[in-house]
């Protein structure tokens with residue numbers, strides 16, 4: 001089924017990987033300062049146990065890290081009630097008071113960054129360097145929104161009548177349900193909660209079942225920062241309890257807003273539930289990012305961009321490049337250079353090992369889905385240039401596929417794994433058409449030194465975020481969000497706080513001109 005060359009390359013690569021893989025089996029322990037390793041729910045300023053617990057596993061070894069309280073609908077309802085109660089006073093805090101508390105929370109995150117990063121590495125499998133990067137990114141949203149809290153301005157609108165003044169006031173929407181994924185267990189929380197709290201909202205957080213420890217550590221630091229009881233609540237739960245907890249968070253009349261990051265399929269389900277009580281909704285959903293390399297590109301830069309955007313978090317980010325389109329003139333050279341970069345830079349192992357760049361996928365199901373996409377592509381004629389296999393546990397070899405076509409699964413659905421599928425194209429129109437031929441539109445990247453082409457393609461890509469000669473684009477100052485079925489609303493930037501605010505029109509009449 002595989003070409004002789006592909007098999008040869010795969011064998012060389014596999015030998016290196018299995019040697020590295022032995023380090024994963026060494027026993028690694030999650031060793032962090034005790035108060036940060038919380039396992040109970042955090043509701044109304046109190047830590048409490050639920051009737052049952054669920055295990056949190058290290059995806060690199062399968063070892064149990066902790067047993068966490070398995071909240072049900074009862075705990076979710078208590079958390080919503082507590083958040084509603086706390087909202088009545090939190091919204092009365094001045095913007096400056098809220099700002100100072102967010103800043104304290106940010107400072108504590110920085111103070112504990114090493115332990116917070118270790119928690120991410122152990123529960124999500126991410127290498128430590130990336131976990132430290134996530135803590136820096138995650139905390140930056142508390143810092144950013146501590147500053148934005150003081151810049152929520154309304155408007156005074158010129159009135160058409162002399163006896164009236166017309167004001168547009170911004171007010172917090174109320175209780176926000178925050179439902180987050182495992183791939184950025186800290187940052188997906190602060191990107192929402194920073195904005196919500198700055199606006200004057202209170203929150204109930206339901207973290208992903210695979211990664212509740214990061215959420216609980218954040219709650220511990222929120223408490224230490226002095227956030228009042230009920231302002232931040234966390235209800236961890238197992239996969240089994242997720243639908244019933246999710247139902248409360250999306251339907252309770254005391255909840256005004258849901259903010260979700262995760263798959264498009266789950267997002268649609270939550271939107272339907274929220275429709276009955278007409279809640280505000282922000283949806284950060286799946287992506288299928290095109291990454292286009294034009295003949296005019298700086299190829300070194302494009303290869304660096306592709307490596308960063310594809311293999312970060314072992315390919316498990318919503319903005320990971322998913323379809324690499326390379327123009328005919330530089331096609332073979334790009335493949336050759338990427339292959340060399342993969343050999344030189346990628347190292348599998350447990351994320352806590354300082355040399356590891358590629359951790360495991362989050363679980364066996366995820367690894368199997370990726371292996372299936374690889375097998376499908378190869379069976380339909382793709383050339384396997386590197387990797388190609390699922391290894392022990394949920395590790396997948398970083399994989400390079402050439403001559404990929406648009407009928408293959410990897411070009412039709414999000415991969416969420418370390419697979420780089422490369423397609424050849426001839427014209428700009430062809431590349432843009434392939435890039436846009438999907439029902440999602442989160443991020444897109446392209447590399448070109450032709451200024452006119454840069455403007456044309458940046459405008460033509462049907463995505464919410466474009467990287468021009470850049471493979472990594474997230475920052476709190478820039479916005480985050482997609483078009484089409486990648487979601488609704490925006491996070492970060494000066495727009496992120498608007499998701500948690502109503503604009504109220506006050507018509508102030510009866511004035512003597």
Ligand code: NAD
Nearest residue numbers: 180181182207208242243246262263266284285286287318
């Ligand atoms: P997922 O949709 O399976 O789960 C996300 C969250 O939703 C988890 O907390 C999960 O427990 C919860 N959930 C699932 N069913 C639920 C229900 N019935 N009620 C309430 N909550 C429910 O997604 P995932 O596998 O954890 O994350 C990967 C997906 O997230 C990918 O598609 C990725 O593209 C997307 N993602 C998007 C962004 C973005 O900003 N757009 C960022 C990161 C990840």
